[in-house]
Amino acid sequence: MYNPQLDADGNLKHLLTIEGLPKRILNQILDTAETFVGVAERDIKKVPLLRGKTVCNIFFENSTRTRTTFEIAAKRLSADVINLNVGTSSQSKGETILDTVDNLIAMHADMFVVRHAQSGAAHFIAQHVPDNISVINAGDGRHAHPTQGLLDVFTIRRYKPDMHNLRVALVGDVLHSRVARSEIHALTTLGVPEVRVIAPKTLLPTGIEKMGVQVFHDLKAGLKDVDVIMMLRLQNERMNGAMLPSAQEYFKTFGLTQEKLKLAKPDAIVMHPGPMNRGVEIDSSVADGSQSVILPQVTYGIAVRMAVMALLGGGQSAGTAAGGLLGSGFPSSLQSSAGGTA
Amino acid sequence: MQLPNPESLLSDISAKILTQLANPDLAESSALVGIHSGGVWLMQRILSQLKTEIPYGTLDAALYRDDYAQRGLKAEMQPSNIAFNVQDKHIILIDDIFYTGRTTRAAMNELFDYGRPASITLAVLINRGGSQLPIAPQIVGAEILLKPNESLQLSQDTKGKLHLSLETDDVSATDDLKASHV
Known part of the structure; x- marks a missing residue:
């Protein structure tokens, strides 16, 4: 059965809901999180896995705690983090979800963490983004977290x-x-x-x-x-x-x-x-x-979120990813005319 | 190819490490660190031969590898555990097989996130040749030059006895097969 959360090799591609995820993947996430518990106990609570990657926390619904734990997790993996409280920005000016997402893709975001009051919002975004971008559901309506x-x-x-x-x-x-x-x-x-x-x-x-x-x-x-x-x-x-x-x-x-x-x-x-x-x-x-x-739940929450991001962020050569983004993100005419000007 | 007996190689590197630890200048501030999984097995065997207690720890180094972008995380990671203070310690880093030097680099980077060691010595059971970085082991059980398509594995049986096995990835044979079809 087609599962939008897994790639062709059965590896985690997006994390949208636990429903339908095989036991193997759940155990892989939990086992990986064990490694990250130790990282948080060191003086330098940071590893270089997501160096150079950009994680966008898109929160259509407010949640300070969840956003903070995702932000800490991404920063401890050395990613750059951008927080968008969309409720208070573009959407109130009338921009659609996909326009917001497209703008962030054009800014070369690598991972989206999405919170929305509507069930299915993260799934909707995951279907829209190019291959090299992963989506993590940080809570959608009554559906999943x-x-x-x-x-x-x-x-x-x-x-x-x-x-x-x-x-x-x-x-x-x-x-x-x-x-x-x-x-x-x-x-x-x-x-x-x-x-x-x-x-x-x-x-x-x-x-x-x-x-x-x-x-x-x-x-x-x-x-x-x-x-x-x-x-x-x-x-x-x-x-x-x-x-x-x-x-x-x-x-x-x-x-x-x-x-x-x-x-x-x-x-x-x-x-x-x-x-x-x-x-x-x-x-x-x-x-x-x-x-x-x-309180241990809160501490472990960071390790688990680090594990999910680490599993989603690797395993794709940087060259292919950049090519894929340009290929799908911009019309080819735009690229060739840019070349002509140069 | 006749592979050496890993148990006698272990005795060799144990003896060298024990000699180094006998140096009174180093003994008090030394520590052993094993790299998962083979290096940890070796470290535990060496620890059991020591008469005095010495700080020790384990590293996985998976979070510092340079092939993460291509391969992602490996399936079975072990948590690193360095419970002692790394600052100003003379660390003996232990791994089973030395090949490209990339694991050693990753392990050293991780070690430095725990503190600034006084020195790091690399001890390995076998140096199979092929280093791609200016890194080389100082304490070596044996040097065996292997081809890139060969892979040497250390394993430990239920009784704790070490075994070496050599696998050949038959790339050339498949190429020949393709060639004969053309």
């Missing part, structure tokens, strides 16, 4: 290496969460035998069982004997209409407290993709407690 999903499974693998013997629970607003979708795909592909989702009916998409998960509407029942608890953020800004009585009411039934955490295995880890709503989905004493790995 693959690097977040990967960093979560990377964190799990670091604390619980035996993935084939784990019980993982995702708690909260699954309906609006692209992170949840990416995580479920990653966990099931890597062979985690039991993935649970715990949420009120109004915050679950219909047919979620088809993704191979067990559904719980009671937090206490769902947390019993789990190894990993992944809290999801209550997406206030995505909620149009009253799906919940109130934030306080939500905390009472679905907020993770020390008392409820005791129902999980004693060595269970607590995760959160951030930003946290303390006192809404998670109690402060849990977020800052000994079982919380929320």
